[in-house]
Amino acid sequence: MTVVRDPALAADARRERRFFLSLSLPALFIVGLAAILPILWIIRQSFLTTAGEYTVGNYQKVLSSGLTWSALVTTLELSLGTLAACILLGTPLALALASVRPRVANVLMAFVMLPLWTSILVRTYGWLVLLRRDGLINAALTGSGLTAEPLPLVYNFTGTLIGMVHYMLPLFLLPVYAAMRDIDPNLIRAAASMGATLRQVIRTVILPLSAGGIFSGSIIVLIYAIGFFITPAVLGGGKVNPLSTRIERTLSTFQDWGSASVLGILLLVLMALIGVMLLAARRLVAQNTVEAPHA
């Protein structure tokens, strides 16, 4: 059977589609201008000497430097450490929020979101006040006799990690909470009626069904964490140097745009690699959860 198509109606449909596509143009224009052009510029910059001649020397210099590789390792340690802490702290928190009544959950959610309304600089210095040798936490620890000496909580990896987790946790929480709220409560009831304990319900129903949210949250955390600058700069005390602070130092101390660009490209490549790995991980999870659960 052939359907006769009215050309006027088909034209209407095309016009409609075009109109809705055109709504995305302003955003596409800005993204193109503000993201793609600078990236192209950085790529070009990475192949130029300070005098403006073409070279691969920047790459040789940066990639042969031990500082670069230790910065790369620090970036990975900070990012994955933050991600692990967010998953370990955020998933139970999301579960708790999703299991209370919506009214209560909204109030609790407001508390979780509160830090997001404060400037990151203010919060980072706030942590400095709390974590210093003579800060509130150490004063409480030594004052109560729990520890004899103040703990080294800041100007090191621990302090940087604390500051970063504090910033990322709400960002991680949002998609995970949304995914868990979306789970039909009858699924949990059904599992319980068939004999599942709370632990089994969490493992066989809740976690698999919120995997998408955990995945999104993880991507957000990693995107932020890989390029995170202020917290390592302030709470790291010069001892924690991920790629972001190396870039800043290369620019402000040595005015070496070529090397800084190479470091920037390194950051981009790192991001792309992590993205690919996450996608592969998600595919693996999706394949596994179709099978019967191992209880």
Next chain:
Amino acid sequence: MKSLAITIESVHKAYGSYVALDDVSLDIQAGEFLTLLGPSGSGKTTLLMALAGFVRPDSGKLLLGDRDITRLPPNKRDIGIVFQNYALFPHMNVLANVAYPLVLRKIPRAEARQRALDTLARVKLDGLAERNVAALSGGQRQRVALARAIVFEPRVMLMDEPLSALDKNLRETMQYEIRRLHDHLRITTIYVTHDQREALIMSDRIAVMNSGRIQQIDTPQRIYDRPSTRFVAEFMGEANIVAPGSARRIDGAEPSRETLMIRAESFHLDAKLVGGNGVALEGILRAKAFRGENWLLTLALDGGQEVLVCIPAALAGGCAELAAGQRMTAYAPAAKVHAIPGATA
């Protein structure tokens, strides 16, 4: 497999000032198919969820056999439940859904698989085991939910309006199939519905609920023919509640002094078909409608009350000629006239 009796002893549940269950007591025999029937908000689902363990009663007692389950968590009750929206796990295929309760019970994989497949065959889903749940039709999902609820051989089954999402034909097929499955397995079953036809077709006994109370509990026939309250009479179909004084015996002049319940389909237009001890209602024909298998006549009695009279098309020789405004009499045999106790004016 041994199914168990269920005892509900003066269960009470309120949400703030709203009383969901008002001193409900009910005994269900082992192997019985009992339906909780009532309009939405009548408390039938709350009662079911209390039995399942998802609603904690304010007071009262729930027993399975002679075991008190009032404070037992849901996962220890060993009750199979079919939910209104099926509640199938979207991240598992059909087989994994059905095998889920068996896997939880640490039954070896091969055996769990075989039992799940056997149960799928029992609900006529052979060949769909590897199918994704999202790829199933409503009726197929319903069957998966059913299979999942019976695969672990629970001693009691609860079903919460399981057919309400299906279209009419499929619903009727499933009614017979669920009933046949019950006749075969004999699991004590409590079935919740707001559809009175469904309740009549499927149940051993029906408990009619309204405003958190059980109005009447009886066999489908007695619930239909001998309702104990006006609410039950009206909820169970086209019932005419005839006020005292409007009806008289065919062989007498004395009007009745009780409130009578007469179903629309109990009437005849010919007094000879009814017998002298039957009841006659006189009035003016207000409207008539042809409904295919029958005619529906609206009769305004002399007191002003309107009565619905339903005459099967096969017996309605004269109905086509009746004209609105015409005076006429409808007759009902004594066996079909029921005085509602306690409703005498």
